[in-house]
Amino acid sequence: MAKEALTSTIRLEYREDRILRITILPNARIDIQQARQNWETAMRLIGNVRVAVLVDATAEHQITRLAQEFAAEQSHHRVAMAVITQNTITRLVTTLYVAIFRPSVPVKLFSSPSAAEGWLRQQLLDEEMEQRIAG
Numbered sequence: 001m002a003k004e005a006l007t008s009t010i011r012l013e014y015r016e017d018r019i020l021r022i023t024i025l026p027n028a029r030i031d032i033q034q035a036r037q038n039w040e041t042a043m044r045l046i047g048n049v050r051v052a053v054l055v056d057a058t059a060e061h062q063i064t065r066l067a068q069e070f071a072a073e074q075s076h077h078r079v080a081m082a083v084i085t086q087n088t089i090t091r092l093v094t095t096l097y098v099a100i101f102r103p104s105v106p107v108k109l110f111s112s113p114s115a116a117e118g119w120l121r122q123q124l125l126d127e128e129m130e131q132r133i134a135g
Contacts (some may be wrong), residue, residue: 002079004044007035009061014045018079019052019120026059034069039074050127052120053081057090058111072101080106080123082116 005012009028013021031047098107
């Protein structure tokens with residue numbers, strides 16, 4: 001059964017497949033306060049579970065540098081993050097985000113939701129296998 005939540009800037013959906021789907025709302029302006037609110041809302045949905053994160057960034061939006069930095073620092077509950085966009089500027093900003101803030105998990109850009117979900121499922125499987133090997 002899916003759990004859902006809505007903030008002023010994003011819609012969240014968490015299902016049993018351990019993928020947290022985040023859709024950035026049209027014309028969202030995400031500053032540090034919204035980033036904290038979004039993170040707290042996500043934590044209430046997922047609990048103490050490591051998840052793969054699928055961000056649908058296809059809508060026009062803005063994210064401040066502080067909000068990006070905060071998001072990178074809060075990656076301890078993430079296995080990997082896939083960002084869906086077809087916007088050249090969003091691709092550039094995401095690439096810079098990874099280069100500057102160096103999140104502790106893999107981040108990859110996609111134009112297709114199905115390709116992004118497939119990659120995230122593989123990341124979750126890889127983590128499970130690593131945990132089994134580690135014992």
